[in-house]
Amino acid sequence: MTAAAAVGRGAARRTLHLVWSDRIGRVGLVLLAATVVVAIFGPILFPFDPSGVGTSSADILAPPSAEHWLGTDELGRDVFRATLEGARISLLVGLLATAVSIIVGTLVGLSAGFYLGLVDRVLMRVTDFFLVLPTLPLTITLAAIVGQSLGVIVLVIGLTSWPATARIVRSQVLSLRERQFVTRVRALGATDVRIVGRHILPNVLPLIFANTVLVIAGSILAEATLAFLGLGDPVHVSWGTMLHFAFVSGAMGRGAWWYILPPGIGIVVVVLGFTLAGHTLDRILNPRLRGR
Amino acid sequence: MFRIGYLGRRLAALAATLLAVATFNFFLFRILPGDPIRLLARAGNLTPEAIARLRQLFGLDEPLPVQYLIYLKNIVTGQFGMSLTYRRPVVDILAERITNTLILLAAATIVVVIAGIALGVAAASRRGSRTDTGTVVTSLVFWSLPTFWTGLILIFIFGVWLQVFPISGMTDPGSLFVTSPLEKALDVARHLVLPTITLALVDIGQFILITRSSLVDVLTEDYIVTARAKGLSRRAVVWRHGVRNALLPIVTATALYVSLIVGGAIQVETVFSWPGMGRLMYDAVLRRDYPILEASFFIFAVTVILANLLSDLLYQALDPRVREA
Numbered sequence: 078m079t080a081a082a083a084v085g086r087g088a089a090r091r092t093l094h095l096v097w098s099d100r101i102g103r104v105g106l107v108l109l110a111a112t113v114v115v116a117i118f119g120p121i122l123f124p125f126d127p128s129g130v131g132t133s134s135a136d137i138l139a140p141p142s143a144e145h146w147l148g149t150d151e152l153g154r155d156v157f158r159a160t161l162e163g164a165r166i167s168l169l170v171g172l173l174a175t176a177v178s179i180i181v182g183t184l185v186g187l188s189a190g191f192y193l194g195l196v197d198r199v200l201m202r203v204t205d206f207f208l209v210l211p212t213l214p215l216t217i218t219l220a221a222i223v224g225q226s227l228g229v230i231v232l233v234i235g236l237t238s239w240p241a242t243a244r245i246v247r248s249q250v251l252s253l254r255e256r257q258f259v260t261r262v263r264a265l266g267a268t269d270v271r272i273v274g275r276h277i278l279p280n281v282l283p284l285i286f287a288n289t290v291l292v293i294a295g296s297i298l299a300e301a302t303l304a305f306l307g308l309g310d311p312v313h314v315s316w317g318t319m320l321h322f323a324f325v326s327g328a329m330g331r332g333a334w335w336y337i338l339p340p341g342i343g344i345v346v347v348v349l350g351f352t353l354a355g356h357t358l359d360r361i362l363n364p365r366l367r368g369r
Numbered sequence: 370m371f372r373i374g375y376l377g378r379r380l381a382a383l384a385a386t387l388l389a390v391a392t393f394n395f396f397l398f399r400i401l402p403g404d405p406i407r408l409l410a411r412a413g414n415l416t417p418e419a420i421a422r423l424r425q426l427f428g429l430d431e432p433l434p435v436q437y438l439i440y441l442k443n444i445v446t447g448q449f450g451m452s453l454t455y456r457r458p459v460v461d462i463l464a465e466r467i468t469n470t471l472i473l474l475a476a477a478t479i480v481v482v483i484a485g486i487a488l489g490v491a492a493a494s495r496r497g498s499r500t501d502t503g504t505v506v507t508s509l510v511f512w513s514l515p516t517f518w519t520g521l522i523l524i525f526i527f528g529v530w531l532q533v534f535p536i537s538g539m540t541d542p543g544s545l546f547v548t549s550p551l552e553k554a555l556d557v558a559r560h561l562v563l564p565t566i567t568l569a570l571v572d573i574g575q576f577i578l579i580t581r582s583s584l585v586d587v588l589t590e591d592y593i594v595t596a597r598a599k600g601l602s603r604r605a606v607v608w609r610h611g612v613r614n615a616l617l618p619i620v621t622a623t624a625l626y627v628s629l630i631v632g633g634a635i636q637v638e639t640v641f642s643w644p645g646m647g648r649l650m651y652d653a654v655l656r657r658d659y660p661i662l663e664a665s666f667f668i669f670a671v672t673v674i675l676a677n678l679l680s681d682l683l684y685q686a687l688d689p690r691v692r693e694a
Contacts, residue, residue, distance in 0.1 A: 101506060206389055209624075209677055213632030214650065214669040218662055221654045222397060298515055302636060305517045307655055320518060324640070329521065332529055341518040349513040356509055 092286065095361045096354055105353025112347045116168050119161030127314070129154055138326075138333045148335035150319070151326035159319060160339040166315035168347065170231055171297035177235025178296065179242055179289050186246025187281075191254060191273055201247070208240040216299060220308040227310045234299045242288055249281050287362045290355035294348045301344050316340035375685070383678055388441075390670050395440050398663045449664035454656045459664045462649065467668070469539060470634055470645030476561055477568035477630065485573050486612070486619075489580025493615075494607045496585055504577060512574035516633045520567040520640035527563055534562045537642040564641045568633045575629065579622045584615040620683050627676035631669050 096102035131137055131153015139149045147157040189200040219233045253259060259276055267276075303309060304317025305324070319340040323329070328336045415423070424430045431439070443449070449459035492504035528536030535541065539560050540553075547553055587593065588611050596606045638647030646665055653661035 101502075101509075206386065206393075209386065209674055210390070211628045211631045211669050211673045213635055214666045217635070217650065217654060218397065218666045221657065221662060222659075294513065298513075301515050302517060302632075305515070305636070306639065306651055317515075320521070324521070329524055329529065332525075334525060337518075337521050337525065341515065341522070344515050344518065345510075345513055348515075349510060352509050352513045 092283065092358060092361065096357045099357045099361070101353050102357030105350045105355075105357065108346050108350030109354060112164060112168065112343075112350060115161060116164040120158075120165060123158045123161055125155065125158035125162040127154070138328060138331055138336065140333075141335050147339050148333065150336055151322060151328065156319075156336055156339055159314060160316070160343060163314055163316040163319055163340055164343055164347075166227070166310075166313045167297055167300060167317070167344065170227060170234075170300045170315060171293050171347075173231045174234035174238070174296040174300065175289060175293045177231060178238040178292055179285060181236065182239035182242025183246050183281075183285060185239065185243040187250055187273055187278065189243070190247040190250025191269070191277065197247075200243070204240045204243045207237065208244070210237075212237055212299070213302065216303055217306060217308065220303055225308055225310055227313050230300060230303060230308070230310065233303075234296050238292060238295060238299070242285070242292065245284060245288055246281055249284055250277055253277050253280055283362055287355065287358040290351055290358055294351035294355060297344065297348055297351070316343050379678060379681065383674070386674055387671065390667065390674070391441055391444050392437075394663060394667055395437055398659055399436065399440070444667070449667075450660040452658055452661050454652075454658045454661075459660050462661065463646070463664060463668065466644060466646050466649050469643060470638070470647060472557075473561065473564055473568065473637070473643060473645060474630060474634060476565040477572065477633075480565060480569040481573045481576050481626075481630075484569070485576035486580055488573075489577045490584060490607060490612060492577070493581045493584035493588065494603070494611075496588075501581075505581070508574035508577045510574070511570055512578075514571050515636075516567065516571045517636040517640050519571055520564070520637055523563050523567055524640065535560045536563060539644055560641075560643075564637045564643055567640070568630065568637050572626065572630050572633055576619075576622075576626065580615065580619055583618040584611055587611050587615045590614075617684065617688055620680055620687060623680040623683075624673065624677040628673045631673060 093106075097106060131139075131149060136149055136153035138151055139145060139153070141148045145155050145157065147155075147160065150156055150159065185200050185204060189197040189204075215237050216233050219237070220229060223229050223233065254277065259272060262272055262276055300309075300315060301317035301320070304315050305321045307321055307325075309315060309318040309321060311318070317340075320337065323333070323336045323340075421430075447460050449463070451457065452459050452462055455462055488504055488508075492501045495501050524536045527534045540556050541560075547556065584607075588607070593606060593610055596610045597603075601610075634645065635647035635650055637643065638645045639651040642648060646668065649661060650665040650669075652658070653665065
């Protein structure tokens with residue numbers, strides 16, 4: 078595994094460099110860096126107090142002022158600070174869900190591609206089944222039945238988005254397992270775990286890496302959508318949850334643009350950052366697309 | 370057009386997938402949240418005798434395999450039970466809603482296909498130009514927009530500030546008294562504008578990118594060079610020789626598109642209070658109306674599965690190379 082990790086680190090640094098040298102990719106990386114900085118330092122500099130509700134009706138959905146830079150929400154809380162806090166939750170859920178998705182997808186893809194036969198047939202049936210189910214209705218249904226907490230949302234998004242990864246990994250493993258360096262270590266008596274872990278996985282990693290970046294964008298969008306539809310964690314407020322409360326509390330009718338714009342722009346910036354970076358990575362790693 | 374064996378295999382696979390969805394649904398709704406009686410009992414104070422009678426009525430006193438068979442029979446005959454909030458059969462409610470969703474999806478799809486192909490072709494035929502880069506970046510930006518938020522922004526701009534389009538529902542409250550069918554249709558059309566634009570904006574990005582990359586591939590083929598050498602105009606080469614052959618991957622992407630737009634419809638209908646299946650599903654989530662939720666999920670899943678099958682069959686019909694193989 079250490080070899081795989083080392084190759085992964087090297088590949089990551091190389092690909093990061095390649096993305097940076099592309100104009101679109103660079104914009105993506107800048108957007109991402111900005112979000113990460115905001116998510117880490119924002120809530121430290123401007124901590125959000127969820128119980129800091131307003132005391133008079135003038136505090137409710139108040140427009141931007143010197144005291145509240147981006148106005149207040151339907152309970153009189155500071156929108157600017159809530160948005161900074163929301164960055165953390167949205168990023169956290171997006172990254173954790175992606176981790177679940179990538180791990181499951183990679184394990185399924187590796188096992189199916191390496192063992193073939195019955196294992197492959199069963200796993201690919203399951204993969205195709207999940208691939209064909211419409212994602213949003215599926216996640217809505219699962220979240221509505223299982224419950225509302227960050228953990229549930231992470232699992233629901235992660236366990237519904239892995240099939241594409243599994244397919245990509247499997248097709249790569251299919252070509253790798255017949256290469257000479259793999260047949261050689263197999264002839265030398267290496268165990269399956271060793272062959273896959275030290276010889277196949279390192280060669281699949283760059284592809285997984287490119288895919289991961291796009292999965293993160295999808296996971297953050299999925300979290301925002303679920304939360305907006307009222308399936309978010311009511312305790313840990315993400316950007317989607319903010320927009321949910323803005324929508325159901327009638328912020329639209331009262332023209333409270335300061336409550337609608339900041340969380341939405343936050344989502345667009347992060348998702349666009351990952352999308353631009355992922356799109357560039359895809360072009361770099363997919364030689365067929367190079368120079369197009 | 371198709372070989373019987375192929376068609377038979379596809380239909381068998383379809384039946385297997387549908388059975389799998391139904392089974393998945395059975396586990397999701399009958400086993401995870403507990404049986405429907407417990408849901409009903411949560412609302413009122415039912416005596417143990419009443420619960421026992423209800424269990425018998427719903428067939429819940431039967432062993433699980435029997436319940437499963439009853440469940441399958443009900444799905445095949447379109448019986449999705451009673452809604453917990455509307456107190457009416459789910460199938461009646463679905464029947465009212467499904468047309469409204471289809472109207473919205475059709476309007477958005479027309480916009481996406483026409484504008485998407487036009488923009489994709491414009492980008493691909495000027496590859497590397499400023500138009501091309503601009504189109505690709507714009508597509509990626511649209512792709513990154515959350516559908517529901519785009520809807521909220523359009524409501525703000527066109528509904529609250531400019532007040533040019535209605536932002537909620539499918540008809541004006543006063544339209545009940547309008548008798549002329551033309552005026553009725555115009556009323557619905559006005560209500561359709563913003564939801565359609567929202568749905569099209571968000572889903573067009575992917576369509577443009579697929580069209581572009583498919584056409585870029587085709588335009589490097591030898592027969593394109595030949596066509597140019599014959600002295601055909603650029604336009605004729607791109608449209609008659611290029612686009613025709615570039616359509617195949619676009620057809621394959623249809624299934625993906627249907628899955629995407631179904632998700633979009635749920636968000637757009639929620640934001641614009643469009644009385645379709647999506648809004649129904651949102652309301653069912655808020656009120657935990659499981660029978661409605663279950664049926665909506667089933668319908669959406671079946672729609673996407675059928676779209677998949679259709680795009681496969683279309684591909685077979687359009688591409689002679691696949692047909693022969």
